[in-house]
Amino acid sequence: MILTLxxxxxTISLMLAGVFGFVGSFGLIKLPDPMSRLHAPTKATxxxxxxxxxxxxxxxxxxxxxxxxxxxxxxxxxFLTAPVTANFIAKAHIHRHVEKAxxxxxxxxxxWAGLTIGEDVQDDAEASDA
Amino acid sequence: MIDYAIWFAFACFGAALLMNLWKIVTxxxxxxxxxxxxxxxxxxxxxxxxxxxxxxxxxxxxxxxxIAMLGFVSTVAYARFMLRGNIIE
Numbered sequence: 001m002i003l004t005l006x007x008x009x010x011t012i013s014l015m016l017a018g019v020f021g022f023v024g025s026f027g028l029i030k031l032p033d034p035m036s037r038l039h040a041p042t043k044a045t046x047x048x049x050x051x052x053x054x055x056x057x058x059x060x061x062x063x064x065x066x067x068x069x070x071x072x073x074x075x076x077x078x079f080l081t082a083p084v085t086a087n088f089i090a091k092a093h094i095h096r097h098v099e100k101a102x103x104x105x106x107x108x109x110x111x112w113a114g115l116t117i118g119e120d121v122q123d124d125a126e127a128s129d130a
Numbered sequence: 131m132i133d134y135a136i137w138f139a140f141a142c143f144g145a146a147l148l149m150n151l152w153k154i155v156t157x158x159x160x161x162x163x164x165x166x167x168x169x170x171x172x173x174x175x176x177x178x179x180x181x182x183x184x185x186x187x188x189x190x191x192x193x194x195x196x197i198a199m200l201g202f203v204s205t206v207a208y209a210r211f212m213l214r215g216n217i218i219e
Contacts, residue, residue: 048172081198091209
């Protein structure tokens with residue numbers, strides 16, 4: 001009974017993981033502009049890998065009888081690093097392709113990450129002259 | 131039942147890897163290529179863990195961990211190079 005239940009759990013999480021991984025990479029091709037393309041891989045693929053790792057955790061614990069926690073380590077690492085990489089790629093995109101005039105105004109003491117300080121200072125100086 | 135699910139996941143992540151390769155070939159800018167490479171690394175981790183699961187061994191987890199770390203560091207290095215034109219200033 002417990003064996004069947006754990007088999008069911010492993011199967012469900014593997015199916016979910018496969019679908020999420022596929023959708024994530026399909027979105028990378030399908031979505032129209034770079035900022036929305038950023039959504040598909042970073043979110044869906046992290047869920048996909050998370051599903052595979054959960055399946056592997058249950059597999060090692062229930063089927064093979066040797067509990068292992070390496071998977072949790074990989075999951076934790078991926079969950080920590082995926083937002084950081086997404087943030088870096090978004091910053092690089094803003095730096096290369098977006099003009100400052102197209103962005104909404106940041107709050108008074110701050111500026112947009114990815115635009116260099118020199119540009120902001122120059123713009124502020126021009127604004128105060130005018 | 132588990133075997134079928136593992137093969138299904140293999141097929142999904144294999145197709146995902148091929149789509150990432152297609153994106154790397156046809157992307158317009160360097161930012162999309164870096165994003166596709168990052169996704170490729172994550173899919174490769176999933177494939178490695180699946181392979182270890184289907185063979186019933188544990189030795190692939192170290193490989194998956196190392197690929198995860200290297201993927202993160204290399205993506206950050208690429209993004210930093212795009213942002214500053216330099217990696218270590």
